[in-house]
Amino acid sequence: MIRLEGVCKSFDGVEVLRDVSFAVPARGTLGLVGAGGAGKSLILKLLCGLVRPDRGRVWLGETELGPLSERELMGVRGRIGMIFQNYALFDYLTVADNIGFPLARMQRPAAEIAARVQTRLDQVHLPDIGPRYPRELSGGMKKRVCLARATVHDPPIMLCDDPTAGLDPVTTNRIFRLLKDLQAQNDATAIIVSHETAYLRPICDAIALLDRGRLVFAGPTEAALQHPEVRAFMEAGVRPAQAR
Amino acid sequence: MTALGRFGGAVLDICRVVGALTLFCGAVLRALLPPRADRVETWRALHRVGVRSLPIVIVTAFFAGGIAAIQVSTYVTKFRAYEAVGWGFGFVTFRELGPLLVGLMFSGRVGAHNTAELGTMKVTEQIDALRILAIDPVHFLVLPRIVAMLVMMTLLNVIGNVFALGGGMLTAYAMVGVDPFVFWNSFTEYVMLADFINGLVKAAAFGLAIGIVSCSFGLEVRGGAPGVGRAVNSGVVVSAVSIFVLDYLITAILQ
Numbered sequence: 001m002i003r004l005e006g007v008c009k010s011f012d013g014v015e016v017l018r019d020v021s022f023a024v025p026a027r028g029t030l031g032l033v034g035a036g037g038a039g040k041s042l043i044l045k046l047l048c049g050l051v052r053p054d055r056g057r058v059w060l061g062e063t064e065l066g067p068l069s070e071r072e073l074m075g076v077r078g079r080i081g082m083i084f085q086n087y088a089l090f091d092y093l094t095v096a097d098n099i100g101f102p103l104a105r106m107q108r109p110a111a112e113i114a115a116r117v118q119t120r121l122d123q124v125h126l127p128d129i130g131p132r133y134p135r136e137l138s139g140g141m142k143k144r145v146c147l148a149r150a151t152v153h154d155p156p157i158m159l160c161d162d163p164t165a166g167l168d169p170v171t172t173n174r175i176f177r178l179l180k181d182l183q184a185q186n187d188a189t190a191i192i193v194s195h196e197t198a199y200l201r202p203i204c205d206a207i208a209l210l211d212r213g214r215l216v217f218a219g220p221t222e223a224a225l226q227h228p229e230v231r232a233f234m235e236a237g238v239r240p241a242q243a244r
Numbered sequence: 245m246t247a248l249g250r251f252g253g254a255v256l257d258i259c260r261v262v263g264a265l266t267l268f269c270g271a272v273l274r275a276l277l278p279p280r281a282d283r284v285e286t287w288r289a290l291h292r293v294g295v296r297s298l299p300i301v302i303v304t305a306f307f308a309g310g311i312a313a314i315q316v317s318t319y320v321t322k323f324r325a326y327e328a329v330g331w332g333f334g335f336v337t338f339r340e341l342g343p344l345l346v347g348l349m350f351s352g353r354v355g356a357h358n359t360a361e362l363g364t365m366k367v368t369e370q371i372d373a374l375r376i377l378a379i380d381p382v383h384f385l386v387l388p389r390i391v392a393m394l395v396m397m398t399l400l401n402v403i404g405n406v407f408a409l410g411g412g413m414l415t416a417y418a419m420v421g422v423d424p425f426v427f428w429n430s431f432t433e434y435v436m437l438a439d440f441i442n443g444l445v446k447a448a449a450f451g452l453a454i455g456i457v458s459c460s461f462g463l464e465v466r467g468g469a470p471g472v473g474r475a476v477n478s479g480v481v482v483s484a485v486s487i488f489v490l491d492y493l494i495t496a497i498l499q
Contacts, residue, residue, distance in 0.1 A: 050372055070380075075378065077377070077378045082373070084372070088368060088373035089370075089373075090370055090373075105378070
């Protein structure tokens with residue numbers, strides 16, 4: 001279970017999140033939507049403990065992140081797989097080393113790492129690119145490698161920051177299908193930040209809409225589609241203020 | 245803005261840099277208790293920092309030795325004190341010119357590259373990716389680089405001294421006609437172990453300073469690619485200033 005309670009965050013006096021509260025049940029999938037700058041990526045960083053809230057509480061399962069030290073947060077982060085908007089692949093490592101990196105840090109045997117890396121590469125339909133470097137890959141391939149790295153250690157929580165930004169519809173569809181498959185395989189709880197609302201609808205149990213740091217709606221997908229502001233955003237990418 | 249306002253702004257900027265570097269040093273010191281630098285990353289950094297800097301250090305040291313010999317030769321010719329060339333050269337090069345020039349070259353090449361690399365990792369979220377993979381960037385990225393710069397700057401200074409000696413000897417022979425044996429005798433007779441150690445202490449201090457400054461500026465990058473450029477620029481300037489301040493202090497203390 002992932003839970004935010006009354007979370008507020010400001011940067012340089014500018015309030016970026018205002019009293020945001022929502023919960024995602026275990027093994028659930030939440031689609032987090034909203035216009036650029038609404039605070040979606042910040043919520044993911046709060047959930048990883050990369051940023052601390054000014055007010056409010058953040059829970060991952062039974063653990064509240066607020067009181068934890070940086071060293072204690074390291075343990076919590078081991079349960080998270082994150083897909084970054086900008087891939088965040090390590091430039092100096094090969095694709096295979098990138099994907100195997102979390103396992104290598106856990107000091108797993110080399111044979112096990114190699115086997116699991118190859119399994120993930122097969123699952124993301126890139127079986128032969130292990131020896132290549134990230135700079136040699138297209139955007140869609142990098143996203144799939146990022147997805148493989150984020151899930152190679154079977155994390156129970158998956159956070160996806162715009163996993164299909166800038167990709168063509170075919171690759172977008174493939175990545176959403178992969179996300180859903182890997183989430184089901186790991187029994188993971190997932191939050192997916194995306195503007196691809198048409199793809200989100202069938203794979204998300206719940207939708208949350210943010211507008212300039214304020215939570216407009218959070219609830220089951222069917223209910224979200226009945227909400228005028230969410231529906232306007234989902235169907236036409238209209239800002240909630242314009243939909244009113 | 246008034247002159248006073250500009251002066252105040254500059255003072256605040258300096259305080260900000262000194263404050264950030266102090267906090268960063270605190271984080272590095274905390275990471276040393278107990279020391280947990282990543283072994284693979286440390287070897288990688290030692291190779292990148294040391295082996296790849298070798299050609300430029302050799303060239304710099306060779307010419308630095310030559311310059312020292314030319315400067316000393318002016319007075320040698322005037323006073324016909326040929327047997328003082330080796331001593332003058334060794335004193336100037338080992339104590340001052342060698343570590344200073346190698347340090348500045350090192351800062352420009354290794355320090356700038358380090359700031360750019362860490363800055364790029366910061367703006368492309370690779371640092372965040374490390375933290376999410378439960379890896380402390382100070383242990384994984386910073387400590388190996390600082391260790392590599394400290395060790396390699398000291399070793400490169402020793403290698404640089406050898407090539408500076410060769411450059412000085414050749415130049416003294418070619419420009420003033422000082423016999424290499426006379427040069428060598430004067431060098432071994434008057435240049436003390438203390439002169440050599442003085443240079444090593446400076447090299448180690450410069451390596452440490454370049455490591456801390458370049459890592460700190462790299463991890464503090466904000467604002468995408470332009471931010472990386474600004475950080476590299478500031479990092480090189482602050483490293484150079486640190487080198488001169490440390491040189492002054494070490495010279496005063498070890499005098």
